[in-house]
Amino acid sequence: xxxxxxxxxxxxxxxxxxxxxxxxxxxxxxxxxxxxxxxxxxxxxxxxxxxxxxxxxxxxxxxxxxxxxxxxxxxxxxxxxxxxxxxxxxxxxxxxxxxxxxxxxxxxxxxxxxxxxxxxxxxxxxxxxxxxxxxxxxxxxxxxxxxxxxxxxxxxxxxxxxxxxxxxxxxxxxxxxxxxxxxxxxxxxxxxxxxxxxxxxxxxxxxxxxxxxxxxxxxxxxxxxxxxxxxxxxxxxxxxxxxxxxxxxxxxxxxxxxxxxxxxxxxxxxxxxxxxxxxxxx
Amino acid sequence: xxxxxxxxxxxxxxxxxxxxxxxxxxxxxxxxxxxxxxxxxxxxxxxxxxxxxxxxxxxxxxxxxxxxxxxxxxxxxxxxxxxxxxxxxxxxxxxxxxxxxxxxxxxxxxxxxxxxxxxxxxxxxxxxxxxxxxxxxxxxxxxxxxxxxxxxxxxxxxxxxxxxxxxxxxxxxxxxxxxxxxxxxxxxxxxxxxxxxxxxxxxxxxxxxxxxxxxxxxxxxxxxxxxxxxxxxxxxxxxxxxxxxxxxxxxxxxxxxxxxxxxxxxxxxxxxxxxxxxxxxxxxxxxxxxxxxxxxxxxxxxxxxxxxxxxx
Numbered sequence: 001x002x003x004x005x006x007x008x009x010x011x012x013x014x015x016x017x018x019x020x021x022x023x024x025x026x027x028x029x030x031x032x033x034x035x036x037x038x039x040x041x042x043x044x045x046x047x048x049x050x051x052x053x054x055x056x057x058x059x060x061x062x063x064x065x066x067x068x069x070x071x072x073x074x075x076x077x078x079x080x081x082x083x084x085x086x087x088x089x090x091x092x093x094x095x096x097x098x099x100x101x102x103x104x105x106x107x108x109x110x111x112x113x114x115x116x117x118x119x120x121x122x123x124x125x126x127x128x129x130x131x132x133x134x135x136x137x138x139x140x141x142x143x144x145x146x147x148x149x150x151x152x153x154x155x156x157x158x159x160x161x162x163x164x165x166x167x168x169x170x171x172x173x174x175x176x177x178x179x180x181x182x183x184x185x186x187x188x189x190x191x192x193x194x195x196x197x198x199x200x201x202x203x204x205x206x207x208x209x210x211x212x213x214x215x216x217x218x219x220x221x222x223x224x225x226x227x228x229x230x231x232x233x234x235x236x237x238x239x240x241x242x243x244x245x246x247x248x249x250x251x252x253x254x255x256x257x258x259x260x261x262x263x264x265x266x267x268x269x270x271x272x273x274x275x276x277x278x279x280x281x282x
Numbered sequence: 283x284x285x286x287x288x289x290x291x292x293x294x295x296x297x298x299x300x301x302x303x304x305x306x307x308x309x310x311x312x313x314x315x316x317x318x319x320x321x322x323x324x325x326x327x328x329x330x331x332x333x334x335x336x337x338x339x340x341x342x343x344x345x346x347x348x349x350x351x352x353x354x355x356x357x358x359x360x361x362x363x364x365x366x367x368x369x370x371x372x373x374x375x376x377x378x379x380x381x382x383x384x385x386x387x388x389x390x391x392x393x394x395x396x397x398x399x400x401x402x403x404x405x406x407x408x409x410x411x412x413x414x415x416x417x418x419x420x421x422x423x424x425x426x427x428x429x430x431x432x433x434x435x436x437x438x439x440x441x442x443x444x445x446x447x448x449x450x451x452x453x454x455x456x457x458x459x460x461x462x463x464x465x466x467x468x469x470x471x472x473x474x475x476x477x478x479x480x481x482x483x484x485x486x487x488x489x490x491x492x493x494x495x496x497x498x499x500x501x502x503x504x505x506x507x508x509x510x511x512x513x514x515x516x517x518x519x520x521x522x523x524x525x526x527x528x529x530x531x532x533x534x535x536x537x538x539x540x541x542x543x544x545x546x547x548x549x550x551x552x553x554x555x556x557x558x559x560x561x562x563x564x565x566x567x568x569x570x571x572x573x574x575x576x577x578x579x580x581x582x583x584x585x586x587x588x589x590x591x592x593x594x
Contacts, residue, residue, distance in 0.1 A: 124302035127571045131533030132551060136563075139555045140313045209424075216427045220537050223429045224552070239430050243541070246448075250437050257430035264425025272421070 022273025028266030036082040045073035047080040047233040056249045066251035077233035078259050084234040092214035095153035097207050100160025108168030109191050122158045143226045148218060160203055167199035201278055208271035212264045219260055235260045285586055296575050303571040308349050311563045318365050318558040339365060362561035371565040381451055382546035384462055385535050389469035396470060397477035405485035423475025428534050432468045432541040439464060449543040465542045469534055480523045484516040518588050525581030529574045
């Protein structure tokens with residue numbers, strides 16, 4: 001390849017690369033959304049129907065992913081599990097995002113005592129092992145998905161608060177803020193209508209990669225028996241149920257785990273692609 | 283030497299954080315429903331027996347007074363007695379700290395052994411198939427739940443190949459080492475994904491930096507430029523990332539210890555939460571939190587030592 005062509009390719013490649021990554025990720029997510037929406041039509045069996053004659057069957061034509069110790073079809077359970085795990089990934093990020101962004105914006109904008117107090121709280125929460133804090137809060141509230149969401153909201157906001165605060169601290173010295181203030185706009189209007197939209201990009205990219213952490217966290221919590229309760233089909237529980245059968249039925253933990261991996265991969269691709277694309281646009 | 287002055291003053295900033303941690307732990311553990319005395323004695327215990335146990339562990343005092351005693355004991359180097367194990371909490375931790383320490387250090391070492399070659403390959407052959415391969419592998423690594431990696435490793439290496447034991451910890455040093463291979467590998471696989479991505483990005487930035495160009499201009503071969511100038515500078519942000527992730531790492535050991543049935547601190551903590559063993563939960567959570575703060579402090583010192591421009 002001649003030198004100018006190589007240079008041209010180098011210049012264009014990163015922009016395309018970001019888009020390809022983004023579209024691949026979105027395709028994976030779309031696949032799982034369709035799976036969740038049309039689960040009743042796609043799944044070949046009832047996810048909680050126990051077929052006593054078909055226990056622990058290896059993957060084959062009748063059951064592509066095999067069956068579990070109750071004779072339930074693992075493929076159908078993985079498909080139905082999409083509904084629960086997709087919900088965990090989305091809801092588990094929205095609450096911390098909204099709370100953290102609000103607190104971070106207010107703290108960064110006003111500074112002083114408000115800022116100092118919130119940032120010390122952030123320090124304390126960050127000094128704790130993330131999962132341990134979540135487990136402790138769920139122990140207080142009782143096992144279940146609702147407790148998991150509340151625990152996430154109480155713990156997860158700190159990262160978002162930190163991110164947005166750092167942005168606001170830089171942006172609030174900009175001329176457009178001075179202009180808005182001289183026009184007599186209220187603090188609330190300046191914070192949420194002028195500063196926030198300019199500061200949000202980094203948080204949105206982070207929220208996409210945070211989805212992966214939340215998804216893994218939710219599955220871990222269910223794995224420990226603190227999240228989704230049986231017989232609901234959820235990937236983390238399914239892996240946990242397979243733990244006792246690793247010597248006899250490798251397919252029991254393997255396929256639900258692969259589903260977690262695939263969905264996480266989709267979210268990671270979207271995060272990477274979005275990040276690269278926004279970087280390229282600057 | 284004034285660049286190192288923060289080593290003296292930074293610990294003062296830890297005090298409010300550690301105070302906050304102690305309050306948070308104390309309040310959280312007491313919010314967990316269930317009475318430790320009743321948990322201990324069972325459902326058929328008489329009211330007077332429960333009263334006696336409550337008095338013995340100071341559980342009948344008002345909560346602020348309990349906190350005061352907790353801090354007072356802490357100042358004297360005591361963490362109280364475990365209600366379930368009936369021993370001094372610090373002694374209990376001393377017997378449990380080794381497996382967790384081995385797990386954390388072993389997996390960090392293993393993760394670096396995986397991440398450094400991968401990131402080196404990706405950054406030196408940027409844009410090639412090798413780079414794309416490293417990217418895909420590390421992105422997949424990010425999405426693997428640790429408990430699932432653990433089970434997959436068990437199926438392959440314990441059940442089918444019979445190389446390593448399925449779970450447990452062992453007694454002799456060599457026995458322990460054999461038991462810890464799979465747990466360390468489990469954590470290292472997730473951790474190396476994070477480290478590889480970060481290291482690749484900072485290596486690429488450093489390869490194109492002015493100081494690397496200057497080294498090349500002095501006639502240094504590319505290999506020397508890379509290992510003497512690029513790699514040391516690129517490792518600093520990655521080691522900092524490792525320090526920031528130490529809390530995540532410790533949380534991960536809780537899961538891995540539970541899957542592999544390793545008698546470590548994480549297992550002690552989770553069991554403590556479920557048996558309402560207040561003193562154990564407080565002590566373990568405090569130890570974890572203080573360790574997190576200290577590791578971040580060490581990372582700061584390391585950064586200052588490695589980079590003369592940094593002032594903290």
